[in-house]
Amino acid sequence: MKSPIAIVGMACQYPDAKSPIELWENVLAQRQSFRQIPPQRLNLADYFSPNSTTPDRTYSTQASVIEGYEFDRIAFRVPKSTFESADLAHWLALDIAAKALSDAGFPQGEGLPHDMTGVLLGNTLTGEFSRANVMRLRWPYIKRIVEAELIKKDWTEVQINNFLADLEIQYKSPFPEIGEETLAGGLSNTIAGRICNYFNLKGGGYTLDGACSSSLLAVANACSSLVAGDLDVALAGGVDLSLDPFELIGFAKTGALAPEEMRVYDIHSAGFLPGEGCGFIVLMRYEDALAQNRKIYAIIHGWGISSDGNGGITRPEVEGQLLSLNRAYRKAGFPPHTVAYFEGHGTGTNVG
Numbered sequence: 001m002k003s004p005i006a007i008v009g010m011a012c013q014y015p016d017a018k019s020p021i022e023l024w025e026n027v028l029a030q031r032q033s034f035r036q037i038p039p040q041r042l043n044l045a046d047y048f049s050p051n052s053t054t055p056d057r058t059y060s061t062q063a064s065v066i067e068g069y070e071f072d073r074i075a076f077r078v079p080k081s082t083f084e085s086a087d088l089a090h091w092l093a094l095d096i097a098a099k100a101l102s103d104a105g106f107p108q109g110e111g112l113p114h115d116m117t118g119v120l121l122g123n124t125l126t127g128e129f130s131r132a133n134v135m136r137l138r139w140p141y142i143k144r145i146v147e148a149e150l151i152k153k154d155w156t157e158v159q160i161n162n163f164l165a166d167l168e169i170q171y172k173s174p175f176p177e178i179g180e181e182t183l184a185g186g187l188s189n190t191i192a193g194r195i196c197n198y199f200n201l202k203g204g205g206y207t208l209d210g211a212c213s214s215s216l217l218a219v220a221n222a223c224s225s226l227v228a229g230d231l232d233v234a235l236a237g238g239v240d241l242s243l244d245p246f247e248l249i250g251f252a253k254t255g256a257l258a259p260e261e262m263r264v265y266d267i268h269s270a271g272f273l274p275g276e277g278c279g280f281i282v283l284m285r286y287e288d289a290l291a292q293n294r295k296i297y298a299i300i301h302g303w304g305i306s307s308d309g310n311g312g313i314t315r316p317e318v319e320g321q322l323l324s325l326n327r328a329y330r331k332a333g334f335p336p337h338t339v340a341y342f343e344g345h346g347t348g349t350n351v352g
Contacts, residue, residue: 005226005299006283006285006299006300009100009105012280013095013278014275034273058252059252062260085184085185089129093192093239114202117201117233118225120192120206120219120235121195123191123208123209123238126186126188127239131246132174133186136172143168146164193206215237215279233284237279241276257272269348301333303331304328
């Protein structure tokens with residue numbers, strides 16, 4: 001490898017951790033941030049059942065939830081209509097990206113090589129808020145179902161029309177009208193694009209979706225772009241705000257959610273508990289960081305990417321994981337036994 005990669009800036013927003021320092025302190029203190037999912041995020045009366053076979057229900061009630069976060073749209077000069085048209089994942093990512101750049105010595109993007117700075121972001125399914133807003137467009141279906149039932153009950157046409165008119169107002173009221181910015185605000189690819197737009201970055205911005213590995217894929221691809229000379233500075237990270245029925249019930253039906261406590265790397269592991277958050281790091285080639293006298297948090301020497309071939313579509317395979325590890329160590333130039341500290345993907349499942 002031509003040059004190692006330096007991490008010169010960091011920022012994050014996670015449950016009970018508004019900075020990397022707070023996150024690390026929580027790790028050292030072994031603090032857990034799992035709690036009962038608040039009703040404003042998921043009404044458990046509607047979606048919980050202790051019986052895992054009950055249709056359209058989840059047997060898990062716990063999650064790690066960000067509380068009290070507000071995006072300062074005034075500081076970012078975001079019009080109210082634009083803010084309401086986009087999923088909160090867009091704004092959380094922009095906020096944390098700005099903090100990471102500031103931490104790296106590029107406040108508001110000042111001093112960046114704009115033509116050679118890119119954004120690589122890990123994300124899956126954008127976020128729960130834009131998915132919920134699409135419900136507004138399902139009104140015609142709801143109307144037909146309700147109308148058919150009212151006809152069976154011998155309601156008059158006038159009664160039905162009056163009732164449906166009131167119901168439509170009630171049904172649509174939580175969801176903003178669909179406008180010219182709605183589509184862009186509901187796409188995952190525009191999360192990275194929005195960051196590029198705000199900071200006038202022209203090195204490329206795109207979103208990667210590799211499920212649980214998405215943010216690490218962003219880091220690996222960013223490092224490759226820096227080594228290749230395609231970028232001089234890279235923002236790499238991930239954002240996930242998806243604690244809605246689609247994901248929670250979907251995971252429950254695969255048996256992946258822990259019914260109670262999450263037991264990572266434990267013989268009694270029975271699943272994971274979901275969470276949310278956002279994190280970004282700013283990357284540069286090591287020699288460039290030294291030349292510019294940037295503070296350096298850590299150095300990345302190697303990275304590896306693999307897939308499981310014809311193994312299980314959602315089940316991790318040992319062979320595929322070893323392949324990526326071997327590729328990373330080969331690129332780094334040193335063997336695993338020389339490494340003193342490891343972190344892993346703690347799925348809390350028997351195969352993970």
